[in-house]
Amino acid sequence: MLLPRTALRSALFAIAAAGLAAAPAAVAAQTVMVGGAAMLPTRDIIDNAVNSKDHTTLVAAVKAAGLVDTLKSAGPFTVFAPTNAAFAKLPAGTVDNLLKPENKATLAAVLTYHVVAGKVSASDLIGKIKAGGGKAVLTTVQGGTLTASLMGKTVMLTDTKGGMAHVTIADVNQSNGVIHVIDGVVLP
Numbered sequence: 001m002l003l004p005r006t007a008l009r010s011a012l013f014a015i016a017a018a019g020l021a022a023a024p025a026a027v028a029a030q031t032v033m034v035g036g037a038a039m040l041p042t043r044d045i046i047d048n049a050v051n052s053k054d055h056t057t058l059v060a061a062v063k064a065a066g067l068v069d070t071l072k073s074a075g076p077f078t079v080f081a082p083t084n085a086a087f088a089k090l091p092a093g094t095v096d097n098l099l100k101p102e103n104k105a106t107l108a109a110v111l112t113y114h115v116v117a118g119k120v121s122a123s124d125l126i127g128k129i130k131a132g133g134g135k136a137v138l139t140t141v142q143g144g145t146l147t148a149s150l151m152g153k154t155v156m157l158t159d160t161k162g163g164m165a166h167v168t169i170a171d172v173n174q175s176n177g178v179i180h181v182i183d184g185v186v187l188p
Helices: 007-019 022-030 047-048 051-066 068-072 085-090 096-098 101-112 122-131
Strands: 032-034 037-039 077-082 115-117 136-139 145-151 154-158 163-176 175-184
Touching: 007 047, 032 163, 037 163, 047 051, 047 077, 047 096, 047 163, 047 175, 051 068, 051 085, 051 096, 051 101, 077 163, 096 101, 115 136, 122 136, 122 145, 122 154, 122 163
Parallel strands: 077 175
Antiparallel strands: 032 037, 077 115, 136 145, 145 154, 154 163, 163 175
């Protein structure tokens, strides 16, 4: 039901008078748009990711690997989230093969290779890169390592096989961590 304009103004005035107007403004200031959807910092990684039209492949893979409950837990986690276009860069049939039930363990390994324990913001990551003389080695939840470096002002991730991905959207804050959107799939 839509409120008449005067009722809407009265309602907004009442909220402002109660001192609550700053809270929505603070959330809006931290909200990032990803895949056409607002990624609200009050939601967890899964609850935000399912709304991004750019991450439908990732969400399907997380479901197939049985990782939904993990990524809905308290964390915190840092997720380097490949887009649909990133998955499309893999050789033909790779994603379909990984989504088969018999490949669940392999799929889980690939996905957890994109996750780092703790919340690592872009500024934290850049600080680690600078402190490391141009490189920062990150240990993933999968147990492997990713190497982060800078290409100009862009954070670049390199997997152990030399595959690369760039952070295209940084600091998408979640209630249980942070997502950094990447343009490639890194492999253990």
